[in-house]
Amino acid sequence: MINSQLNSDDNMVNLFLKRLGEFNIDEITNNTHEKLSQWRDNCYKKVDEIYQQKMEELNVCINGIKSKYEEKKTNIQTNIHQLNDQNKTNKENTDLIQTIIQSIEQDLNDIEQMSIKINVRSLTIDDSYVHIEKEFNFKNLSLDYLKFHYSNDSSSALASNEQFLLMHQYPYLCLIDRDSKIVKQNVWSDGWIRDICWSKTLNCFIILTKSDIYLVNEILQYSHPLKDFVKQVWFSCTCSDQSLYLSTCQWGSSIFEFDLSSTLQLINQWKPPLTCEKCDGINDIKYNNETLALMINDAVKHQKRMELKSTKTFNTIWLLPLSIGTDIRLFTCCPINYNEWLVIDGTNSHLYHITKDGKFKNNVIYNSIPYRANLVYSNILAISTEDHLHLHRFLI
Incomplete structure (x- = not known):
């Protein structure tokens, strides 16, 4: 022995x-x-x-x-x-x-x-053109921040590329540059925006409404929605270099994968129990480095959890239980430096810092109810709340 x-x-x-x-x-x-x-x-x-x-x-x-x-x-x-x-x-x-x-x-x-x-x-x-990625830490976030007002009809959806952050400030789509100034805006009149993501392959933003998909370029021009042969009620979107991933708005949510190199041809579809249980709803999905993060809400136990899936096999890499509560506020995430994650939980106004292997690293209570977040240019954290978009800079 x-x-x-x-x-x-x-x-x-x-x-x-x-x-x-x-x-x-x-x-x-x-x-x-x-x-x-x-x-x-x-x-x-x-x-x-x-x-x-x-x-x-x-x-x-x-x-x-x-x-x-x-x-x-x-x-x-x-x-x-x-x-x-x-x-x-x-x-x-x-x-x-x-x-x-x-x-x-x-x-x-x-x-x-x-x-x-x-x-x-x-x-x-100036030196902001090159930003050396450092470990994410709540202590390095500036307490002072710029605010952009949201009206009741504004969507909290956010997306960014290397140049701009895109937000919806009803009735406009607005592009915010590195100096935190609105440099372009255009009227949006095609329905409530469920989610937004950036596609490097298509070189445009993808805007998701209840039933339509729009391609919006960097000068905020867009035309008719893409032809959707799947006919689903959509809720969330995210992109890799090769694929567009969409989740459905329903209990027992499904996830669809579309090929970006073609006219969004359907590649894969995952249904419960691979995505979640039939009593679960997927609040958000985010892609990062061949993984897909799923933010899942259990309607029976009122338990929220985060699951990280492999985009190659759709196997669960890790699962992390989070808050408990009946509040149905948005429950989202965003990738941050070094393949780590930031979880935004509006139920209890918390931001959770999650390691790449699915463990709690730190958390803070936010001063207003947070809905979504986006790490912009690696040195600005954009957080959309009930009434405002906040832009926090990282202190060096």
């Missing part, structure tokens, strides 16, 4: 040593250096592209002004010769002489007024 235990311990030690030996810390640091260098090279490339474009435009302008100069110069020389001829012959044609002089003066004035102006705006780059 003792020998068996010793052998087991030895095997475990060997496994630990093997895992330690396989981990290469240099690969992690080298990759970050390469990414920063690639950003610099891309910036240089972009500047060179603009330089070449403007150089070609400038050469066209220079050739045009040189052509006009040669034309004026020829006219002046011709008129001077003609004026000299008039003086040599002593002809007293004063009208002709006056006309020649005026023509010479006009052409000289035109030449002297020739110029090419280049208005150059200084290229402003």
Whole structure:
């Protein structure tokens, strides 16, 4: 018995040593250096592209002004010769002489007024263009924050890309930039917004209403909804690079997977009990690094839980029970740094920091009822509440 235990311990030690030996810390640091260098090279490339474009435009302008100069110069020389001829012959044609002089003066004035102006705006780059991802910590969130008001008809749905945060401030869709300013807005009149996500593959936001799916570009233009052959009542959406995932609004929710490389062709459908129990509803889904987080509400036990699924197999990686209560407020999540998660529980106004392996790390009580959150540019946490959108910056 003792020998068996010793052998087991030895095997475990060997496994630990093997895992330690396989981990290469240099690969992690080298990759970050390469990414920063690639950003610099891309910036240089972009500047060179603009330089070449403007150089070609400038050469066209220079050739045009040189052509006009040669034309004026020829006219002046011709008129001077003609004026000299008039003086040599002593002809007293004063009208002709006056006309020649005026023509010479006009052409000289035109030449002297020739110029090419280049208005150059200084290229402003500050350190916010590169943000080094750090461990998420509630203590690093600024207590002061910007607020954007929500009316009763505003949706709390949020989504972001590398440039903008998209919010709904009734009756407008609004884009907020890195300086936390609304830089673009457009009227939205196509029904209540259930959820929003960003698709890097399609390079657009995807807006989900009760029964329709809209593609909205970065200048907030959109047209008719996509043709939906599945005919479901939708509730939540999220994207990977390859797929769009939609959950249904019903007890015993289903999840559908659509191919982004085609015209949203249906790839997979998961139903209870793979998604949840028949008495459960899925409040939110979020994709991150080949996993799908499901925020599930048990209508019988009034128990909320978070499940992390593999998008390849749809097997449950881990399950975490959360709050208990009959309040049906939104219960959502968002991915944060290092494959960790932030859970937003409006039932008890809590924000939960969850580790990548599904354990509680920390929690805070929020000062108003939170509905959703979105980590923007890796250094701003956007939290939508009942009445406002709050933007918290991370303190360095």
